[in-house]
Amino acid sequence: MREIIRTEGVVLKRRDFGETSRVVVVYTYRKGKVQLLAKGARRPKSKFGAALEPLTLGEYVFYYREAKDLYTLSEADIVRSYQRVREDAPRLVYGLACVEAADKLTRELDPDPRSVRVLGGALDALGTGTSPRLVLGHYLLHLASGVGFRPELITCKGCGTVRPAGAVTFSPADGAIVCDKCASGFGDGVVLKPGAYNLLLFLSEVPAAKLSRVKIASGAAAQITSFLLAHLRYHTDIELRALKSLGALVGSG
């Protein structure tokens, strides 16, 4: 029997299919990441409209047919279009970096409603006055945790000191921090100044909605984002093309 699924989700990416159709990758609450065939989506009068654009939170109705590799999309409605994110270059870049990271770090048909909620929270935060770089840092931290690469931020890997004072070094190979005293025994790592370290601890404990209240020291958000990208690169080999190809637009963020 044909299963009809109705669920909300965030559009991660899409590609053209045939002359007039598209395949859309949506991170949904009920099914996890799915590929949906949207027939006729490229026609000007398509019923799907802007609901298939990346960075859109929408409600999607789709079904699966035997002998087809893809789900077929039958309805799509926009829940949030995140226009403010689209209309501001740095926010667009960081928003695309968020959906790209979600796409690269999640598996198809592996439902994880919390991760979808975290992504939606990041896009919500990008639409406010919050530093977009801080939002990306927060999102990468929670995404890494959700997919099994949570960095150990509380306890020093070398001596077990909890929340060590001063600068800490993060060892990507160990996935954990080491305190200043133990750092020499752990090879190369990313040094986090006290401000960045404390911010990281804070980010690990709060939802994205609270980021607008955060006052950050210059460079701390950049340091955190670099650290998290290095951590993810070490463990998963991912590179975020969005940041690379549109770096010129981002500025100091």
Add this chain to the structure above:
Amino acid sequence: MYGYTRLMDHLINELTKMPGVGRKSGQRLAFYLLKADDEYVLGLADAMRRVKEGVRFCGECGNLTEGDICAICADEDRDKSVICVVEDPQDVQALEKTGQYTGVYHVLMGAISPLDGIGPEDLEISRLVERVAEGAKEVIIATDPDVEGDATAHYLAQLLRPLGPKVSRIARGLPVGGDLRYADEVTLGKALAGRTELLGSSDF
């Protein structure tokens, strides 16, 4: 299992490399060509060869041409101080059909697509900057109304504004013949934002 013949299989394989042509369509086209008049088939082959040999990109704007410069760039009556930036040569044709544009074009050969790894360096942007610096008064960005088109428009606006021209983007809204009640809120919002004043009857 036997195929058709070696030559037919080869033709079908080549046809299925075309966009939107699957195995069955490839077979259908191959049999059509097999049954068609010699004159038509040889004429088609010759037309394809001549296009490959004779069509190139305009040295000025990137549009298709059979000389060094396309017909639009060579036209003395076109306003060279207004440049409309499009993604592909097909977009030039679409805009020309309106009959309402009298400036010139610049074809980017794509759009910035961060998720596909296509950055500004992959597009024909440096020549655009040169053309604008030569004294363009207005740049109309006519990239697609999607996330790639938005990213490209942001990038170009940031790059070109310091050079002095007015930088605008074509309006977005409802398609003619469309049904307002079925329009999504993004399209409808853009249509409202880009609304125009109705002309009086004497202006019609």
